[in-house]
Structures are given as structure tokens and as C-alpha cells.
Amino acid sequence: MRLSRVARVTLGTITALILAVVYMxxxxxxxxxxxxxxxxxxxPPGFTLEWWGRAFRNAGALExxxxxxxxALASTAIxxxxxxxxxxxxxxxxxFGRDSVSLLVILPIALPGIVTGIALNNAFRTILDVRLGxxxxxxxxxxxxxxxxxxxxxxxxxxxxxxxxxxxADLGAGVWTTFRLVTFPQLRSALLAGGLLAFALSxxxxxxxxxxxxxxxxxxxxxxxxxxxxxxxAPIVNVIAVMLVFVSIVPIYFAQRLAGAExxxx
Amino acid sequence: xxxxxxxxxxxFLSQHARVRxxxxxxxxxxxxxxxxxxxxxxxxxxxxxxxxxxxGQVQTTWTLDNIITVFTGSLYQAVxxxxxxxxxxxxxxDIIVALPIAFFMAKVASPRLQRILVIAVxxxxxxxxxxxxxAWRSALSQGGIVEWLVTPFGGTSPGYGLPATIITLSYLWLxxxxxxxxxxxxxxxxxxxxxxxxxxxxxxxxxxxxxxPMLWPAIIAGSIFSFSLSLGDYITVNIVGGANQLLGNLxxxxxxxxxxLPLAAAIALIPIGIMIVYLGVARRTGALNSL
Numbered sequence: 001m002r003l004s005r006v007a008r009v010t011l012g013t014i015t016a017l018i019l020a021v022v023y024m025x026x027x028x029x030x031x032x033x034x035x036x037x038x039x040x041x042x043x044p045p046g047f048t049l050e051w052w053g054r055a056f057r058n059a060g061a062l063e064x065x066x067x068x069x070x071x072a073l074a075s076t077a078i079x080x081x082x083x084x085x086x087x088x089x090x091x092x093x094x095x096f097g098r099d100s101v102s103l104l105v106i107l108p109i110a111l112p113g114i115v116t117g118i119a120l121n122n123a124f125r126t127i128l129d130v131r132l133g134x135x136x137x138x139x140x141x142x143x144x145x146x147x148x149x150x151x152x153x154x155x156x157x158x159x160x161x162x163x164x165x166x167x168x169a170d171l172g173a174g175v176w177t178t179f180r181l182v183t184f185p186q187l188r189s190a191l192l193a194g195g196l197l198a199f200a201l202s203x204x205x206x207x208x209x210x211x212x213x214x215x216x217x218x219x220x221x222x223x224x225x226x227x228x229x230x231x232x233x234a235p236i237v238n239v240i241a242v243m244l245v246f247v248s249i250v251p252i253y254f255a256q257r258l259a260g261a262e263x264x265x266x
Numbered sequence: 267x268x269x270x271x272x273x274x275x276x277x278f279l280s281q282h283a284r285v286r287x288x289x290x291x292x293x294x295x296x297x298x299x300x301x302x303x304x305x306x307x308x309x310x311x312x313x314x315x316x317x318x319x320x321x322g323q324v325q326t327t328w329t330l331d332n333i334i335t336v337f338t339g340s341l342y343q344a345v346x347x348x349x350x351x352x353x354x355x356x357x358x359x360d361i362i363v364a365l366p367i368a369f370f371m372a373k374v375a376s377p378r379l380q381r382i383l384v385i386a387v388x389x390x391x392x393x394x395x396x397x398x399x400x401a402w403r404s405a406l407s408q409g410g411i412v413e414w415l416v417t418p419f420g421g422t423s424p425g426y427g428l429p430a431t432i433i434t435l436s437y438l439w440l441x442x443x444x445x446x447x448x449x450x451x452x453x454x455x456x457x458x459x460x461x462x463x464x465x466x467x468x469x470x471x472x473x474x475x476x477x478x479p480m481l482w483p484a485i486i487a488g489s490i491f492s493f494s495l496s497l498g499d500y501i502t503v504n505i506v507g508g509a510n511q512l513l514g515n516l517x518x519x520x521x522x523x524x525x526x527l528p529l530a531a532a533i534a535l536i537p538i539g540i541m542i543v544y545l546g547v548a549r550r551t552g553a554l555n556s557l
Contacts, residue, residue: 011370025401041409082294089290112498112537114514123305126324174276204394224396241397
């Protein structure tokens with residue numbers, strides 16, 4: 001479309017403004033993590049590295065990181081298996097109730113977090129009489145992580161077509177061999193992208209987690225939430241927050257490289 | 267070729283598509299059905315139970331009390347209205363903000379700038395949820411950066427409260443709205459826009475009559491996220507919302523401190539009902555396929 005110069009400049013300015021607002025709060029947290037004041041005042045009265053040193057020695061935060069990593073790894077693994085299975089079923093077969101199955105996969109993320117949270121909390125506590133803990137968090141996280149794997153894998157399957165798999169079967173390969181040597185290698189980057197998203201989703205989740213974590217389990221988000229309102233700990237929360245933002249650049253970098261590599265292939 | 271057991275199974279599977287399908291579906295359906303659907307069904311049932319006020323144990327006697335309390339209690343009505351209002355406002359703000367930036371990304375920016383912008387929009391999505399809410403708590407605090415920015419212009423910082431909640435929630439879900447709209451705009455062919463302007467339509471007319479109708483499913487798809495996520499949030503309002511409560515807070519208090527699961531279940535039926543209606547409407551526009 002031949003947009004007028006004014007329209008282009010206006011749109012560009014709006015975009016820049018929105019991005020400025022998007023990054024402003026993150027910038028504030030970054031600067032505050034070096035502030036000598038604990039009361040979030042702006043501009044900071046002075047700068048110090050004290051909180052950064054303390055954050056690395058904070059046992060509660062480190063324990064939270066370990067717990068969150070374990071939970072995210074386990075639920076990502078479950079989501080990868082179940083997500084791949086269900087996308088293979090939906091993309092390679094037609095059957096009665098296919099739409100319902102795809103709705104079922106989306107539902108845990110389409111329904112509000114408190115609904116998923118309380119439904120699982122109720123099922124674990126009153127129906128199954130299971131003690132809440134790391135395992136119940138993993139079950140809950142895996143349930144809503146399936147959809148991220150599913151979305152990535154089914155999009156890939158749609159683009160792949162079936163001709164290579166048929167050729168493999170014609171050449172005498174069995175079902176398993178075809179999957180291992182033909183289907184899986186083509187799915188690998190989609191699985192990585194879906195897995196990264198699932199991992200990030202689980203690592204960061206707080207609403208469903210508060211409903212399915214027992215009293216003794218502290219994931220990193222739960223630790224942050226517990227310490228947010230304590231003035232003595234708030235500067236350390238700043239540091240952890242900054243580190244989380246920087247750590248999250250790694251998966252974005254990989255996801256973008258994957259996307260870039262795919263565009264080259266096309 | 268030798269007929270090993272593995273080979274026999276493989277041949278059998280390749281000849282029986284239905285068996286293959288059953289094997290593929292059994293584990294995911296077992297998980298989603300048993301963990302999720304059963305849990306939702308149990309939630310529905312629990313809403314009709316009651317709690318023994320002495321022991322705090324859930325009693326499996328049937329009663330409509332919780333449902334009646336939730337649907338007629340003025341507290342619940344007020345909180346429901348407030349929550350839906352917040353979710354609607356957040357959704358509208360996000361769509362208004364997302365449209366120009368998505369349009370700039372899809373139709374104006376060079377391919378290189380486009381990739382940079384996608385990363386710039388995605389980055390905050392990967393930053394932790396709590397970090398972002400906390401960031402707004404810092405920004406909106408007394409003597410914080412928002413006050414510092416607006417005071418010279420005679421403005422006042424909204425401080426903590428419902429406006430802060432709406433700002434923060436809009437901020438949190440903005441990438442979820444931008445991305446589907448951006449993807450939807452990418453699917454609008456440039457030739458169509460050129461045809462429209464060749465036929466004499468001005469920019470605004472092209473937007474209204476060509477772009478918007480094609481973009482509608484993408485907008486609805488984005489709105490599902492912002493609406494549903496706002497509807498079920500209770501942490502943001504705890505951190506920046508002052509003393510205000512949303513539906514999520516009522517559910518959380520009744521699960522935890524008040525230890526009244528049946529009442530919490532009954533309250534949770536409200537957002538479930540609202541989302542079913544919302545998803546039903548969205549489905550008719552074909553938006554679910556652009557998720």
C-alpha cells in the first residue's frame with residue numbers, strides 16, 4: 001500500500017513509543033538493582049554492587065532455582081512426548097471427535113489460570129487424597145505445556161506432507177524405523193522450539209503453581225512472591241529479576257536462529 | 267526377510283491405521299482426560315458439596331447453598347462485574363495498542379527491521395511474569411519513575427489500585443495480542459491494499475473496508491488470551507492493586523485461608539461460564555483456527 005510519508009512516520013513513532021513503554025519498567029528494575037535505596041525511589045540516590053553479591057549467596061533463591069529447573073525439565077519432557085503423540089494422531093489421521101481432541105489440548109491454556117489451578121487442587125486434595133508437592137506441580141505444568149509442543153509439531157507436520165514417509169515405507173522400513181530415520185529428524189527443530197516454550201512457561205508459572213504446591217515446596221516464582229513485600233529482600237528480588245531477563249535472552253536467541261535457519265531452507 | 271516379533275508388530279501396525287491411531291491417542295487422552303477433564307468435572311461436583319464448620323473437612327452432602335451464595339451475594343456480583351470490566355478494558359487497550367505496532371511490523375518495516383521488532387516484542391514475553399509485575403510496582407511506587415516523569419507536566423501517578431492493575435495486565439498480555447494480529451496482517455496480501463488504493467480508497471478507508479474484515483479472526487484470537495488471562499489473575503492485583511479484589515482472589519482465599527473448597531469451586535464456575543460463552547462466540551468467527 002502506498003502509505004503517505006506522514007502515515008509511515010506516525011506509525012513508526014507510535015511503534016517506538018510503545019516499545020519504550022514496554023522496556024521502561026524492565027530498565028527501572030535493572031537500575032534499581034544497583035541502587036543504595038531499598039524503597040524503589042527514582043532516581044536512585046547512589047549505586048552499589050552489594051545486592052548482586054548477596055543474591056548469589058541467598059540460599060532460598062538458589063534452592064528455588066533448583067526446584068524450578070527440576071519441575072520445568074520434568075514437565076517439558078512429559079509435554080514433548082504427549083504433544084508429539086497427539087499432533088501425530090490429529091495430523092495423520094481423520095476420526096470422529098478430532099475437533100474435540102484439539103479443543104481438549106487448548107483448554108488448559110484457554111481457561112483462566114485459577115480454574116486450572118483450583119480444579120487440580122481440588123482433584124488432588126479431595127478426590128485423590130494426594131499430598132501436594134513437586135510431583136503435583138509437575139503434573140499441572142505438563143498439562144498446560146502440551147499445547148506449546150502440539151502447536152509447533154502440528155504446524156511442522158502440516159508442512160512436511162507424507163511423501164517422504166510413504167517413500168520410506170515403500171522401501172521396506174517399518175513403522176518405528178520410518179519414525180526414527182524420517183519423521184523425527186524433520187521434527188527436531190519444531191520439538192526444540194516447542195520444548196523451549198514449554199520450559200519457559202513452566203519455569204515462570206505462578207498462578208497454577210500456588211494452587212498445586214504444598215507448603216514445603218518453593219519454586220523460584222514462589223520465592224520471589226514471598227520476598228516481594230519484604231523491604232530487606234526487595235533489592236535482591238531486583239537482582240534475580242535482572243538475571244532472569246538476561247537468562248531469557250538465550251532461548252530467544254536459539255528460537256530466532258531456528259526460525260532463520262528454516263527461512264533459508266525454504 | 268525374517269519374521270521377528272518386532273517386524274510382525276511393525277507390519278501389523280502399518281496395515282492397521284486404526285490401531286496406530288489408538289496407540290498414538292491413548293497416552294495423551296489418558297492424561298488430558300484423567301488429569302484435566304476429570305478434575306474439571308470433580309470441580310463442578312464439589313461446588314455442590316459443603317464444608318463441616320467444625321472439622322474443616324469437605325462433606326459430600328448435596329446442597330445448592332454455594333451456588334445460591336455466589337449468584338445472589340452482592341460481594342460476588344460486585345467482584346464479578348469488576349473482574350469482567352477489568353478484563354474487557356485490558357483487552358480493548360491491548361487491541362488498540364497492538365494494531366498500529368503490528369501494522370508497522372507487517373507492512374511498513376523493512377525485512378531486517380521486521381525481524382528486530384519481532385525479537386523486541388518477544389523479549390518481554392520471555393521475561394518472568396513476576397518480574398514484569400514487580401517492575402510496574404517499582405515504576406508506580408511513591409517517588410517512582412512514573413511520578414518522576416509525569417509530575418513536571420502537572421500529572422499525578424495513578425499509584426496502586428485498579429488503574430495500576432489494568433495498566434500492568436495490559437502490559438503483561440500485550441505480546442500475546444500483537445503476535446496473532448501481526449501474523450494475521452502478514453496473511454493480508456499487499457496487492458489487495460494496492461488494489462484498494464488504486465480504486466481510490468484513502469488509507470483510513472482501506473483499513474476499515476479491507477484490512478479490518480480480514481483481520482477480525484486474528485484480533486479475536488488475540489483477545490482470547492488477554493481476556494482469559496486477565497479473568498484468572500489474582501497475583502497482579504495483589505502486587506499493584508492496593509486493596510482491590512478480583513474473582514481470582516476470592517477463589518484463592520477460599521482454597522487457602524478460609525479452607526472452603528466447595529465455595530471456591532462455586533466461584534470458579536463464574537469464569538468458566540464466561541469463557542465458555544466467549545470461546546463459543548470466538549468459534550463462530552473462525553478465530554480458533556488462528557490461535
